Amino acid sequence: MKVHMVLMSVALTAVLLTMTRLADETPPTPALITSITSSAPPAGTPVEVPPAQAPPPPRVYASSSDLPDGPEFPVAGAGTFHVVPGSGPVVGTGPLRTYAVEVENGITVDEPAFAAFVDATLADPRGWTARGARSVQRVSGAASVRVRLTSQQTARHVCGFEIPVDVSCRDGNSVFLSAARWFRGAVAFLPDLDAYRAYMVNHEVGHAFGQGHQPCVAAGGPAPVMMQQTFSVSNDEIVRITNGVPQGAVIPRDGKVCTPNGWPYP
Template sequence: MTRPSGSSRPSGTEHGEARPPRGADAPDDRRPEDQRPARSRRRRGEPLAASWSPERAPAAPAPRSRRGALVAIGVVLLALTGFVVVRALAPSAETTDVRSPAAAAEQGPVVGEAPLGGDYAGVSIPTAELPAGGDFPVSGAGTWRVVPGTTPQVGVGRVYTYTVEIEDGATLAEGDGAFATAVDATLDDPRSWAGTGQIALRRVDATSGVVPDFRISLTSQLTTRAQCGYQIRYEASCWKSDIGRVLINGSRWVRGAAAFEGQLGLYRQYAINHEVGHVFRNQHVPCPAAGELAPVMMQQSFGVSNDYLAQLTDSNPQGIQIPRDGKVCRPNAWPNPTGR
């Protein structure tokens, strides 16, 4: 099943590289001229070598090896002097992230995005497992209360009436009215059963004086298991013809199904349309062609891969033998997806 909704990778630090300020000249020695060391009394710009005096004979040139050593020592001293000056003039404050963008990218983000949707063709992928998520109604009283409200008729053909109900003791965070609104909006949609041009639907309540043709009932996890059976050890909803009740499993209503990759609203529409489809005597079907929208009567709560569904239902038939043909569909909530 929700991708929670885009982040971008940092392209680098926000600020450019800090440049050292222009340094000031070294402070002057304020001592009197006659109290300064001899080397300090030299004039600015004179070489670092001993002072030149015309009265002295010129010194003999140093041997070549000695001259090279002196040059090397001078280069080292100049390099060290430059390093000290730069360090002295550089600002003491540093940016928060002192790594280069390339180094940060190599180490990776502190936290990354979750992987995108998976390939459900492999039979080992447990898409029938209930996804993680919020709290759902675990148990209830086994009786249901009718949510007040009615709708005008939608569609043409034989009219089917329904009520919306909530199991006593089962509580939804969004309240009873939100469940009823979701049911009505799904069944009133032209992509739903009434949009096929073969039947019509109308919601009634306890004040209507009408015995409904079926009841759409939000039901706790354990009551659903007791009513629908639990041979396949995964959460499911069902149509109970003997009591005229579509049982929508509260755990699935809150958590959805893995094949829907977090699209909880789409899954809820599927759950309503799939179970109401059983009211109209539709049976389970497999994925007809790889990559196509799944038929709404495919058991998408368990997955959209024929191979995976076959693995689950071989020992617990669900009305049809699912072929192991490698076909994988895309999740779909509607019996009439085009709305025509």
């Protein structure tokens, strides 16, 4: 009898333990499920994205002679130059002027691209060969004009920096194109860098061909390629920037403003 009662007690204990375990494993009630999920947005609800920040406004330049913002450029080089290999056919008619393309030693640039741009500019029908004035030909040896891509510091040394503006220049039969301007351009031409590069080549080679500086003559018309457009396309502003420093031309203070132009015969 006692054995029987003990067995019944053991069986009852096992039943109670099983019921307790099942109670612990009982799934949450619907109310509990609702409480857990109520903080999540319903499926398909659009997620609010914060608005993108507006880009900064374009820089307002204090002077049209300021060097525009832009990529890095060669600041210093060796002060010596090497020829970019290449030659071409005679372009145009009239007296022949040969030219070589050079890059300053110690600077890193795409030399074939620079040479190709110079070639295309000097061969353009709007350029110095128009109207039978002269012909040009690229050579790799002795040349009547040497077109040189020049670091900023070398250009400042050769061309001067009395007026604190980065410029290009012609010295003897060599044309020094400032890398600062080649990579950044000039305010008057923004945002068209290629148009300014054509102006650089034509203006400085124009000096090598005997051309002097000119003012804006027809207000609202294209500036003469020999106008100092790196400073400005406004006669008054050129006078203000140069502040009486001789520039090889008398620029009138007459209020005339031209449009930028890089070609001798646009």
